[in-house]
C-alpha cells in the first residue's frame with residue numbers, strides 16, 4: 001500500500017496527513033452505515049441552505065448548523081464532534097467554492113467520516129471510534145499525537161483511516177547542490193547537472209487494457225487499473241522529489257504551463273508525466289527541508305545558449321524533435337534539455353540576486 005503523505009505548510013509548524021488502509025472487510029459494513037449517517041447530516045445542511053435561499057433568509061453559518069444538528073449524533077450513531085466536523089466542512093466548502101448550495105451526498109458518493117482527536121482512540125494498529133474497533137495496516141509510525149482525521153473511501157470502495165498530525169519542525173537539508181530543472185515530455189525532468197529523471201509511461205502501457213475493459217463494460221476493472229496507475233505514479237513522484245530536496249540547497253523549476261499544454265494533442269503525455277503533482281511535491285518538500293525553491297519563466301530557455309547567451313537554439317513546438325544542437329556563436333554542442341535546465345538555474349540565481 002502506498003503512503004500518501006500530504007503536506008500543508010503553515011508558518012512554523014507543518015500539518016501532515018497520514019493515510020492507512022483498513023484491514024478487515026467486515027468493518028466496511030459499519031463504516032458504510034456511519035458514512036450514510038454523515039451523508040444525512042450533510043444533506044440536512046444542504047436542505048437548511050436551500051430553505052434559507054428560498055425564503056431569502058440569512059445563510060446558516062457553521063454555528064447555526066451546529067445548533068440545528070445538536071443531539072442528532074446519538075440518533076445517528078455518530079460522535080457529536082463528527083456531526084460538527086461535517087457542518088464545518090459544509091460551511092467551509094460552500095465558502096471556498098463560492099456556491100449557493102452544494103452537491104447532495106448519496107449512495108454513490110465515496111464514504112467519508114470525519115472525527116476529532118478526542119473522538120477516537122488509537123492503540124497500535126487499532127482505532128476505536130463510536131464503539132467500534134477498526135484495524136489498519138500500520139505501515140508507518142505516527143510521529144506525533146493526532147489532531148483530527150477521517151475515515152474515507154477511494155474510488156474502489158476501499159476504506160482508509162487518515163490521521164492529521166502536527167510536526168513541529170522539519171529536518172533541514174544538508175545538501176549543497178544548486179539545480180535547475182527542465183520539465184519535459186520525453187523525460188519528466190532534466191537537471192542542470194545532466195541527470196535525467198525518466199517519466200515512466202504506465203498509462204501508455206496500460207491504456208489499451210483500460211480501453212478494452214471499458215469497451216467490455218468492465219468498469220470495475222478499468223477503475224482498478226486507473227487507481228493502480230495513479231498510485232504508482234504518485235509513489236514515483238514522491239521518491240524523485242524526496243531525492244532532489246535531500247541533496248539540494250536551491251531548486252529552480254521552469255513555469256511550464258501544463259494546463260495550457262494539456263489542452264493540446266500532447267495532453268496524454270502531459271497528464272502521464274504529472275508535472276503539476278511533481279512541482280507541488282517539490283515545493284512542499286522544499287519548504288519542509290528549508291530548500292530554496294523558485295519557479296522562473298522558461299521563455300527562451302531552450303533557445304538560449306547557456307554558454308555564451310546567444311539565441312540560436314531550437315524554437316517552439318516545431319523544434320521539439322531536436323534533441324541536440326550546436327551554438328553558432330561559440331560552437332558548444334548542447335543537449336537541448338540540459339541546456340534549458342542550465343538556463344533555468346541561471347535565471348533562478350538572477351532572481352535571487354535581485355532581492
Ligand SMILES: [Zn+2]
Pocket residue numbers: 305306307308309310327328329330331332
Ligand atoms: Zn554559445
